[in-house]
Amino acid sequence: MREREKPAESGRTADIPGGGKEQGQKNMDGQKNIMDYETVALDEREPAVVIIDQTRLPGRTELISLKSAKEIWDAIYLLKVRGAPAIGVAAAFGIYVLSEKIRTEDYDAFLAEFQKQKAYLDSARPTAVNLSWALNRMERVVLKNAGRSVTEIRVLLKREAVAIRDEDVRVCRAIGEYGLALVRPGDGILTHCNAGKLATVKYGTATAPIYLGQERGYHFRVFADETRPLLQGARLTAYELQSSGVDVTLICDNMSAAVMKNGWVNAVFVGCDRVAANGDAANKIGTSVVAAVAACYGVPVYVCAPTSTIDMDTATGGEIHIEQRPAEEVTEMWYRERMAPEGVKVFNPAFDVTDHTLIAGIVTEYGVARAPYTASLKEIFRKKAAERPD
Numbered sequence: 001m002r003e004r005e006k007p008a009e010s011g012r013t014a015d016i017p018g019g020g021k022e023q024g025q026k027n028m029d030g031q032k033n034i035m036d037y038e039t040v041a042l043d044e045r046e047p048a049v050v051i052i053d054q055t056r057l058p059g060r061t062e063l064i065s066l067k068s069a070k071e072i073w074d075a076i077y078l079l080k081v082r083g084a085p086a087i088g089v090a091a092a093f094g095i096y097v098l099s100e101k102i103r104t105e106d107y108d109a110f111l112a113e114f115q116k117q118k119a120y121l122d123s124a125r126p127t128a129v130n131l132s133w134a135l136n137r138m139e140r141v142v143l144k145n146a147g148r149s150v151t152e153i154r155v156l157l158k159r160e161a162v163a164i165r166d167e168d169v170r171v172c173r174a175i176g177e178y179g180l181a182l183v184r185p186g187d188g189i190l191t192h193c194n195a196g197k198l199a200t201v202k203y204g205t206a207t208a209p210i211y212l213g214q215e216r217g218y219h220f221r222v223f224a225d226e227t228r229p230l231l232q233g234a235r236l237t238a239y240e241l242q243s244s245g246v247d248v249t250l251i252c253d254n255m256s257a258a259v260m261k262n263g264w265v266n267a268v269f270v271g272c273d274r275v276a277a278n279g280d281a282a283n284k285i286g287t288s289v290v291a292a293v294a295a296c297y298g299v300p301v302y303v304c305a306p307t308s309t310i311d312m313d314t315a316t317g318g319e320i321h322i323e324q325r326p327a328e329e330v331t332e333m334w335y336r337e338r339m340a341p342e343g344v345k346v347f348n349p350a351f352d353v354t355d356h357t358l359i360a361g362i363v364t365e366y367g368v369a370r371a372p373y374t375a376s377l378k379e380i381f382r383k384k385a386a387e388r389p390d
């Protein structure tokens with residue numbers, strides 16, 4: 001297990017049980033709803049990245065303000081902001097905020113410091129490709145504008161980070177439309193981990209069809225896996241779906257076979273952190289168990305993936321770097337007292353790879369890719385290139 005420095009204390013901007021001061025509107029009944037907060041926002045005045053501290057949900061809604069490289073790195077590493085797209089947006093805002101602190105107007109000196117900060121942020125979590133995808137996109141702005149002043153480049157960096165945030169809303173909505181076409185009103189849907197609003201900017205990826213269905217009266221029955229060890233399903237997915245009025249039932253990770261055997265699940269929708277060119281998909285640990293069980297009961301598994309999560313430079317899932325996390329997450333976190341013998345060996349990979357043969361479709365913002373994925377994913381990127389030649 002790798003030794004870590006003590007996390008930096010990030011600035012807390014609000015500490016409100018079940019609600020927040022600086023973001024979030026009141027509902028008709030005066031209650032604030034988690035869905036009214038921005039998962040990741042830019043405070044332009046400071047400047048700072050403002051996030052909901054997801055480690056405190058659902059008990060407390062705390063907004064924290066991240067200004068230094070260490071605060072941003074820690075927030076990503078400690079899963080205060082998590083979920084592949086949200087990590088990408090936080091990194092984009094983060095590198096912009098840091099660029100404002102680089103005290104030079106000399107392009108070469110600025111670029112060198114920018115790349116140092118970029119490499120540091122990129123090291124926070126290895127599996128979600130959106131982290132390096134967003135940082136590379138921000139770096140391209142600096143490289144493409146070498147002839148401009150550093151002051152102008154900072155303005156362009158802010159614009160790019162805001163574009164990454166805004167695109168995420170459009171992309172997730174498009175995924176929602178394509179995903180919704182795969183299910184019928186009244187269907188049972190199982191999801192794992194949190195690929196919801198809290199993992200993105202607005203709709204989520206795996207939850208986007210659920211939210212669009214909710215708007216259109218589909219009355220889905222959703223089963224949310226609690227998702228050991230960090231309980232993103234229980235703490236985040238169940239919370240945001242329930243707050244949105246969706247019919248959601250929380251189950252332990254070892255109950256997916258029971259609900260599928262009962263015939264309660266018509267489709268599985270999950271998110272992902274990196275899809276390889278052959279369609280193998282890395283997502284939260286346990287996803288591949290769900291997929292294997294679903295195959296057993298003939299339930300289709302759909303992986304919802306913005307093209308920013310598809311890594312055509314990674315040939316197969318075997319090449320995906322799987323993050324290992326501290327043993328304490330398994331042995332004691334969330335328990336009143338330690339629940340495993342001292343010194344026991346622990347294996348705690350944060351993700352697993354679901355084999356492409358277990359995936360019925362990869363739902364992107366450009367349509368649903370089907371097997372063989374090596375060809376269909378290339379077609380998805382051809383469509384993207386035709387629409388966005390840059």
Ligand code: MRU
Pocket residue numbers: 079082083084085128192193194195196199200204205206232270271272273283284285350
């Ligand atoms: O470790 P986490 O909580 O960041 O893992 C998140 C997931 O595995 C999500 O399913 C994935 O990032 C997709 S989010 C739209």
